Amino acid sequence: METPYYLIDENRLLDNLKKIQFVRRHGDARSVLALKCFSTWSLFGLMRQYMDGTTSSSLYEARLGHETFGKEVHAYSVAFDEAEIRQLRAFSSKIIFNSVSQLQRFHSLAREQRPSPEIGLRVNPQVSYSHFDLADPARPHSRLGVIDQEAIREVLPLISGLMFHYNCENEDFENFSSLLDYLSETYGALLQQLDWVSLGGGVTFTLEEYPLVAFCEKLKAFSRRFELQVYLEPGEAVITGAAWLVTRVLDVVSNETDIAIVDSSVEAHMLDLLIYRETAEVEGSGEGSYCYTVAGRSCLAGDLFGSACFREPLQVGDTIRIADAAGYTMVKKNWFNGVRMPAIVVKRLDGTVEQVKRFDYRDYKSSLS
Numbered sequence: 108m109e110t111p112y113y114l115i116d117e118n119r120l121l122d123n124l125k126k127i128q129f130v131r132r133h134g135d136a137r138s139v140l141a142l143k144c145f146s147t148w149s150l151f152g153l154m155r156q157y158m159d160g161t162t163s164s165s166l167y168e169a170r171l172g173h174e175t176f177g178k179e180v181h182a183y184s185v186a187f188d189e190a191e192i193r194q195l196r197a198f199s200s201k202i203i204f205n206s207v208s209q210l211q212r213f214h215s216l217a218r219e220q221r222p223s224p225e226i227g228l229r230v231n232p233q234v235s236y237s238h239f240d241l242a243d244p245a246r247p248h249s250r251l252g253v254i255d256q257e258a259i260r261e262v263l264p265l266i267s268g269l270m271f272h273y274n275c276e277n278e279d280f281e282n283f284s285s286l287l288d289y290l291s292e293t294y295g296a297l298l299q300q301l302d303w304v305s306l307g308g309g310v311t312f313t314l315e316e317y318p319l320v321a322f323c324e325k326l327k328a329f330s331r332r333f334e335l336q337v338y339l340e341p342g343e344a345v346i347t348g349a350a351w352l353v354t355r356v357l358d359v360v361s362n363e364t365d366i367a368i369v370d371s372s373v374e375a376h377m378l379d380l381l382i383y384r385e386t387a388e389v390e391g392s393g394e395g396s397y398c399y400t401v402a403g404r405s406c407l408a409g410d411l412f413g414s415a416c417f418r419e420p421l422q423v424g425d426t427i428r429i430a431d432a433a434g435y436t437m438v439k440k441n442w443f444n445g446v447r448m449p450a451i452v453v454k455r456l457d458g459t460v461e462q463v464k465r466f467d468y469r470d471y472k473s474s475l476s
């Protein structure tokens with residue numbers, strides 16, 4: 108198969124989906140896929156069997172969820188405009204506003220639709236778990252959600268639920284648990300009067316070592332206490348461990364260290380590694396003593412996937428696979444330097460391998476005008 112390509116393995120994805128199903132059954136918590144993380148819709152046929160719908164950050168994401176996933180469509184945005192509400196109200200199950208001013212401006216417009224979407228409001232609980240200031244929704248001066256509880260109380264008759272998104276790559280169940288206790292104590296009086304609450308995404312509950320049963324018990328106790336439907340909005344947790352970026356070595360050069368240049372680019376195809384200053388997980392790395400910097404082919408000096416040591420010296424034409432290449436990766440790919448865009452390849456449950464999308468020069472040209 109011609110490289111580069113993103114490879115998604117449905118069996119690996121299924122492992123995560125089964126855990127999501129477990130949480131639906133034993134934690135009474137519905138899960139809606141965060142499209143901002145992963146919106147490769149040729150996988151939605153499988154995903155919709157295990158999830159309750161999608162959640163979005165824009166009109167286009169919401170529309171994609173409606174058209175390709177179905178089930179519940181949660182429409183959220185940091186800020187909507189009027190034309191967007193007119194479109195969203197026709198197919199959204201819930202419209203979640205980020206501020207009291209947006210809620211007051213648009214709630215009756217949203218409700219003109221029959222049947223009308225449920226209306227929610229995002230809260231900033233001023234507590235969070237995040238390794239990165241850049242991604243911390245409760246960082247100082249955050250614009251994400253309403254802080255003032257009195258203001259929320261005043262608009263309570265206009266809404267049926269609240270959304271909290273306050274975790275980011277939270278692998279610590281004790282922390283999740285104590286933050287949920289904090290929400291119960293702080294917002295209990297409000298939650299009692301509502302029908303649903305979303306706890307957002309950012310919890311790594313599909314990882315092998317995560318205490319899934321305790322997680323379910325915690326969620327169930329929370330929903331029972333306040334008699335409301337709990338939603339989770341997993342993104343990364345859905346797709347983690349299920350995808351690779353498959354590349355090929357184009358050249359090996361040396362500058363005090365050996366550098367393998369592959370037919371892909373961090374800047375164009377795995378941008379988050381640069382944004383968060385992380386290194387890629389190169390498959391087979393650490394197995395030998397032939398060490399290289401694996402580098403992208405864009406002009407950016409820092410276009411480096413990371414270091415890796417192999418059993419054999421690398422040759423031009425060798426394949427290098429970068430793990431965990433789906434979440435916040437495919438949604439951010441871009442045409443920087445005109446580098447050939449990775450195709451999208453799916454390994455189906457029955458083992459057949461299908462190229463579901465390939466890109467060519469016309470896609471590059473039509474991305475601008």
Ligand SMILES: Cc1ncc(COP(=O)(O)O)c(C=O)c1O
Nearest residue numbers: 141144272308309340341342343
């Ligand atoms: C509102 C909201 N929900 C869900 C998510 C998904 O988070 P994750 O992919 O970490 O699970 C995000 C991520 O930023 C978010 O902002």
